[in-house]
Amino acid sequence: MGKLIRSRAMQSGCIIAACFLASCGSKKVPDQTIVTGDNFEITLTELDQILRAAPPVQKEQVAPARRAILDTLISQKLLAEAGEEAGLDKQVQVVQAIEAAKRSILAQAYARKLVGEDDAPSEAAIRKYYDDHPEKFSRRLKLNIVEYSVPQGFPNINEYAALLDKEGFDALSTKMAADSPDTKQLASSRLSSELPPTAAKILSSLKPGSDISYATPGQVHLGRVQTIEIDPQSFEEAKFEISEAIKSERREQTVAAAVQELRKSRHIEIVNKDLKVQAR
Structure with a gap:
């Protein structure tokens, strides 16, 4: 099965305490100076x-994380000002990068404006989503796998994936031992809920002894399924995750519809013959 299955990253972490984002409850002037120096x-x-864009941390890590971010900001601002003094902000590549960042920020801001505040989905909508995706919830499986996990840029990775698909995991193990003896087999577990909808057919055909290839961010995994366990998630346990998934789908649909209308109104056409072929 030569297809790479990209798993959906699972988000976790504790909510940042309110004081992490501002000043622990005390009201301060918005532009109050917190760091000074010569100019x-x-x-x-x-x-x-x-801080508002920072990932969540444990409560006891709030203070050190806040200080670490401040130190990073100081370094960044010092280096940026030194770069301007050196005239780097006039270099073509730097100007292009600034324009790209500006374009990305404006696009994201407009997308947020389009979406507005998401209404919480109804209990019925959440229940329907739960029932419509049994592979993620009521019939969720846990796959215990022995595998090689390598970076996506690993040498000859396509050759190894093809070998797994054609001759199986034992042949791959022999080849890996000869070519890259430092790359060891690992034991891992994957939930069926982590796999994308396109993996449904593959998932239903898997059994102990099946060879499998899939991808996670930055990594390619080539392995063999050892055991498959039933690991269901109850409706109550899944409600928050489903609510967020529904809201995310709504946002994507709203933005996609707006982009389609903008393309039509601006008569957008790809004229380069090499890029005109529709992506598959």
Whole structure:
């Protein structure tokens, strides 16, 4: 099965305490200076802008994480100002990168404006989603796999994937031992809920002893299924995840529809013959 199955990253973590984003409850002037130096300052607003985008951390890590982010901001601002003084902001590549960043930020901001505040899906909608995706919830499986996990840029990775598909995991193991003896087999577990909808047919055909290839961010996994266990998730356990999934789908549909209308109104046409072929 030469297809690579890209797993859906599972999000986790504790909610950041409110004081992580601002000032632990005390009201302060929005542009209050928090770092000073010779012709240098950083305001609370600048720090808060970064903190709002920071990933969640454990409560006891709030203070050290906040300080680490501030130190990073100081370094970044010093280096940026030094770069401007050196005239790097006039270099073509830098100008292009700034324009690309501006374009991305504006596009994301407009997408958020289109979506607005998501209404929470109804209990009936959540239940329907649960019932319509048994492979993710009520009939969720856990696959215990022995595999080789290598970076996506690993040498000859396509050759190894083809070997697994044609001759099986034993042949792959022999080849890996000869070519890359430092790359060891690993034992891993994957839930069926981590696999994309396109993997449904493959998933239904898997059994102990089946060879499998799939991808996670930055990694390619080539292995063999050892055992398959039933690991269902109850409706109550899945409700929050389903609610977020439904809202995410709504956002994607809203933005996709808006982009389609914008393309039509602006008569967008790809004229390069090599790029005109529709992606598959």
